[in-house]
Amino acid sequence: MSTGQRPTAGPDGGENAITVRDLRQSYGDFEAVKGISFEVARGELFALLGTNGAGKTTTIETVEGFRRPSGGSVRVFGLDPYGQPAALRERVDAVLQHSGSFPELTVAETVDLSRDLAADPMDRDEVLALTNLTDKAGVQVRQLSGGQRRRLDLGLAVLSRPEALFLDEPTTGMDPEARRATWATIGDLVRQGMAIVLTTHYLEEAERLADRLAIMHRGEIKVEGTPRDVVVRWGDRIGFLLPPDVRSEDLPALPGATGAVEMRGGQAWAAYTVRGDDADGRAHRAMAELMDWARARGTTLRRLELRGASLEDVFLSVAEGATEALAGGPRT
Numbered sequence: 001m002s003t004g005q006r007p008t009a010g011p012d013g014g015e016n017a018i019t020v021r022d023l024r025q026s027y028g029d030f031e032a033v034k035g036i037s038f039e040v041a042r043g044e045l046f047a048l049l050g051t052n053g054a055g056k057t058t059t060i061e062t063v064e065g066f067r068r069p070s071g072g073s074v075r076v077f078g079l080d081p082y083g084q085p086a087a088l089r090e091r092v093d094a095v096l097q098h099s100g101s102f103p104e105l106t107v108a109e110t111v112d113l114s115r116d117l118a119a120d121p122m123d124r125d126e127v128l129a130l131t132n133l134t135d136k137a138g139v140q141v142r143q144l145s146g147g148q149r150r151r152l153d154l155g156l157a158v159l160s161r162p163e164a165l166f167l168d169e170p171t172t173g174m175d176p177e178a179r180r181a182t183w184a185t186i187g188d189l190v191r192q193g194m195a196i197v198l199t200t201h202y203l204e205e206a207e208r209l210a211d212r213l214a215i216m217h218r219g220e221i222k223v224e225g226t227p228r229d230v231v232v233r234w235g236d237r238i239g240f241l242l243p244p245d246v247r248s249e250d251l252p253a254l255p256g257a258t259g260a261v262e263m264r265g266g267q268a269w270a271a272y273t274v275r276g277d278d279a280d281g282r283a284h285r286a287m288a289e290l291m292d293w294a295r296a297r298g299t300t301l302r303r304l305e306l307r308g309a310s311l312e313d314v315f316l317s318v319a320e321g322a323t324e325a326l327a328g329g330p331r332t
């Protein structure tokens with residue numbers, strides 16, 4: 001993860017590794033991507049998240065050069081990636097969900113095969129160390145676990161030292177330890193200046209790795225920003241188990257908060273959301289009113305909590321189509 005300032009754009013489209021402007025992509029009459037824009041700088045990890053069928057794969061395949069845009073433009077290091085021109089081949093790589101490795105070759109042979117095809121590859125030992133596969137060098141690829149194979153895929157993609165990398169669900173099938181090790185590897189690659197576009201359904205992965213992220217839904221980017229900005233914009237949440245003697249319509253209206261009753265772990269859960277400017281201050285005032293209400297009723301609020309939103313809250317809002325709430329501004 002890079003923490004430095006984002007480079008500013010230069011005259012040639014600049015320091016941006018990837019620039020997507022008003023991209024549209026259709027399958028026949030169906031518009032799968034409806035005019036999205038984003039940029040990815042060198043040394044930056046951009047996570048593209050979204051609901052199923054949102055258009056992530058379509059977008060990534062277009063940026064990778066497999067599809068010609070139906071509208072708008074895509075530039076990778078200032079070039080049109082369509083057809084994967086030779087000038088980009090050495091500079092861009094991808095780790096896709098299904099690798100094309102030969103199962104009978106050993107890990108070392110597989111790495112060597114890819115090294116033979118690269119202009120200035122990393123040493124074999126460097127690749128094995130990077131992927132934590134040093135002790136698997138003599139093992140056939142077919143004998144690797146799913147998570148080890150994903151790590152090998154990552155090693156094969158980065159051994160040619162690409163400047164931009166697409167990662168599609170890079171930690172699928174990994175146990176928590178392997179996932180953390182892979183996150184560390186990806187973080188190192190970004191710090192070394194690689195531009196990475198990550199697609200993942202693991203929100204924690206995006207939260208940990210992304211400098212910026214976007215959440216797509218039905219062909220559009222609904223939310224974009226740093227992971228922190230995105231959750232801060234969403235606001236705070238007050239919640240508690242709905243007491244058995246309280247019906248949902250009995251719940252108090254709290255100033256500056258919108259209330260709802262949800263199911264959580266099979267139990268009814270009262271949830272209030274406080275959004276917009278000074279969400280913290282308003283959440284505290286709403287909490288004080290809630291306590292007054294409970295005291296007056298003689299009701300104990302079990303598992304009472306006040307917390308900031310998580311990326312999952314934001315994602316679920318997007319999935320439910322409640323994105324107008326994410327634009328900010330106090331709601332009562």
Ligand SMILES: Nc1ncnc2c1ncn2[C@@H]1O[C@H](COP(=O)(O)OP(=O)(O)OP(=O)(O)O)[C@@H](O)[C@H]1O
Pocket residue numbers: 027030032050051052053054055056057058059
């Ligand atoms: N070859 C195709 N022909 C027709 N429609 C397609 C084609 N590929 C994708 N679509 C449709 O375009 C929309 C976007 O699909 P896409 O695979 O880009 O979504 P996604 O965000 O990657 O989804 P997921 O998270 O489920 O993988 C979906 O409605 C899908 O059904």
